[in-house]
Amino acid sequence: MKLKPMDIAATASASAIVFDALRKAIIEGQIEEGEPLRQDEIARLFNTSRIPVREALSRLEEQGLIKTQRYKGAVVAGLSTAEVEEIFDLRALLEPEIIRSAVPNMTEEILDKAREKCEAFSASTDPMTWGDLNRDLHETLYSASNLNYFKEVAGNALDRVERLIRAQLVMSNGKQQADREHTVILKACEKGDADLAHTLIRDHILGAKVSLLDQLRQT
Template sequence: MKLQAVDISKTESAATIIFRALRKAIIKGELTDGTPLRQDEIAKAFHTSRFPVREAITRLEQQGLVTTQRYKGAVVATLSMQDAAEIFELRAKLEADLMRAAVARMTDDVISQAAAHLDAFSACGDPMQWGTLNRQFHGTLYSVSGMPYHIEVVETAMDRIDRYIRAQLVLSDGMSRSEGEHRAILKACQDSDADLAARLTAQHILAAKTSLEDQLRTQMP
């Protein structure tokens, strides 16, 4: 199993450290779809008991990154094309609403922060960071929407598909396309055009959905 193990036998936050290590390995694709997460093996790798391992796996299940299968136990979750499409379509609706609400409350400081995240996204050569920077860009704009429940649902949806978005960005022209779409969204925010910003946000998400579906389709027998 490809994990960056550390000795945490005396660490109180063992479950959190194991959770982050497993989540990173899943998102990077080091733990592929269907890989069993054997508690004894993970506990041994991290020099700890099974209790924090069990807690970490439960947290991963809550994020949709792990499922429990009969006879196999916990395994890395597999995302079907149907699941991916549903998640992207939900995001397109919710994030368009978030953007429309946010533009009316947008400040110069928020726009500057979002622009900084976008510049960092454009300059980053590490695929592991792309998802984080992408989420920081969108999250900064949504933060003033006044719709915390919408944001929470979107964050959960992003956790579910993060590793697939990264793969899509790597295997296609996703980075350059995404940057252009992000800059158009930011310009609409600067111009206080809420309807345009909302429409561009929905189009941006649905374009990523189409690209991801194409990638998943090529991987199927």
């Protein structure tokens, strides 16, 4: 008899499921900034008790995605423009290092996948999918790097501002700009020019920062 091995211990707990779902909802902007998160309501939605919900909320607060006040509850965290700026600056420091360490490790397989994601992003006309596709592409490129801690920190930074990036991709011509930059970045990776990829990613992030801040100022 032969069975495919499967790690049952890796099964998700209720609190992990709630955590992932809330994180996704916040990142995608389905829950608005400042909107309260009621333990009872969430527990009902997932057909569970408040205990796993509270653990999930504790984790989300530790990630900076929500703010809680004793006996008052949790709300989705808002960001000042100074905070947004800082988060982009941090990404602009870390992600170039990640891509530089990734380029030498890029297999043809990873490059293929990246080309595919790049295509998909470029081709998609549905703004609702842009956020996911964009993140997908970046994660594919970074998957060749073994700077796991850098990736973790950069990922959390992205989580905090992804809502805004999604909104911004829809408005203005952020999408076309991103398209162009993605193709040059990909080309640099294909050439194996790690330093070029480094500066391109840096510019990509800092460019997104200024156009996002511009837009925030207008509203």
